[in-house]
Amino acid sequence: MNRLMTMIAAAASLAVGIGAATSAANAGAVLDKVLQSKTLTVAAGTDWGPISHLDENHQLVGYDVDIAKQIGKSLGVEVKFVTPGWDIITAGNWQGRWDVAMGQMTPTKARAEVIDFPAVYIWGAAVAIVHKDSKATKPADLEGKVVGVSAGSDTEAYVNHKLTPAWVNASPVEYQFKPGQVKTYGSANIAFDDLRLGDGVRLDAIANDEFQTDDAIKAGYPFRILEPALFYAPGAIAVSKDDKEFSDKIAAAMKEMKDNGTLTKLSIKWYGKDYSVQK
Incomplete structure (x- = not known):
């Protein structure tokens, strides 16, 4: 029994040593x-x-x-x-x-x-965007609506109520609405193309960063940004x-x-x- 325990201890020690060596090699x-x-x-x-x-x-x-x-x-x-x-x-x-x-x-x-x-x-804002013909005037009006987001984005985490900030001095996130359906896209531009088809045709809204959204609006997309912003983040x-x-x-x-x-x-x-x- 003592010999078995000795062998186990030696194996564990070797594993730790290998792990440490690997870590050192990666440094x-x-x-x-x-x-x-x-x-x-x-x-x-x-x-x-x-x-x-x-x-x-x-x-x-x-x-x-x-x-x-x-x-x-x-x-x-x-x-x-x-x-x-x-x-x-x-x-x-x-x-x-x-x-x-x-x-x-x-x-x-x-x-x-x-x-x-x-x-x-x-530092920027994440915002809710709607077609110019939408009757929504604030993010809370998107309760139960179909909202598009970029896959893997912080806005996807937000609309699914799973955004947990990890930056210094972050304020708790306040969720202003809960979508009825969340549609994910490979990029925001694909979501923009769906929303530009009209209010409610494929999407009721998009959650996205303000910078890219402003750029789309300047390019002629028929969108409005709802106030207030969903959240500010670095x-x-x-x-x-x-x-x-x-x-x-x-x-x-x-x-x-x-x-x-x-x-x-x-x-x-x-x-x-x-x-x-x-x-």
């Missing part, structure tokens, strides 16, 4: 890969409005694109963009397919379990959880941009206002 792995390849691979979207989109020359541009390039400059590396789906980005477990995710991700409690958030770089840089050294480097680059006024300048460039300060 700095992402940063080493980026510096050795001289390439920072960044996940972004091609149809996220002023966040990131393709211009007339089919080049990726936007607020987040400019920030990613500044991070690359700070690290002394080139930036390469990839465009996975938002739900894939927020799921974590990236397996080295990209190093940083843009998209102004809200650092919720659920996401913080699989992703690190080195720095917040924008947008953060996202990295995988397995490399604190890399996370710290990203945090330092973002702090430099904030301190020297770069974030303010870029926000005004793309939004006309400074959204880099906390609301």
Whole structure:
């Protein structure tokens, strides 16, 4: 019996040792890969409005694109963009397919379990949007209605009453309505196309971020934003959880941009206002 217990203890000790060695081996792995390849691979979207989109020359541009390039400059590396789906980005477990995710991700409690958030770089509102012909005048009027959201978004968590903030000094979320049906989409633009067909044709409303919604309205979509906003939240840089050294480097680059006024300048460039300060 004593010999058996000794063998079990030895096996447990070996397992712990292997786990510690693996953890140590992973430490700095992402940063080493980026510096050795001289390439920072960044996940972004091609149809996220002023966040990131393709211009007339089919080049990726936007607020987040400019920030990613500044991070690359700070690290002394080139930036390469990839465009996975938002739900894939927020799921974590990236397996080295990209190093940083843009998209102004809200650092919720659920996401913080699989992703690190080195720095917040924008503050904005999530809003309820209706067709201009809708009789709704406030979010509460959407009780029991069909509401569209982007899959994996914080607005999806909101309409399902599952949004748990994980950012510093976050106020408790107040749910202003409960939909009768929630329809998820691969991107907000697809939901926009459904809502533009008319009030109640496919959707009664959409819950989405204010920035992208403003951009759609400016482009001619027949929408109205209902007041008040659903909630205010920060947008953060996202990295995988397995490399604190890399996370710290990203945090330092973002702090430099904030301190020297770069974030303010870029926000005004793309939004006309400074959204880099906390609301």
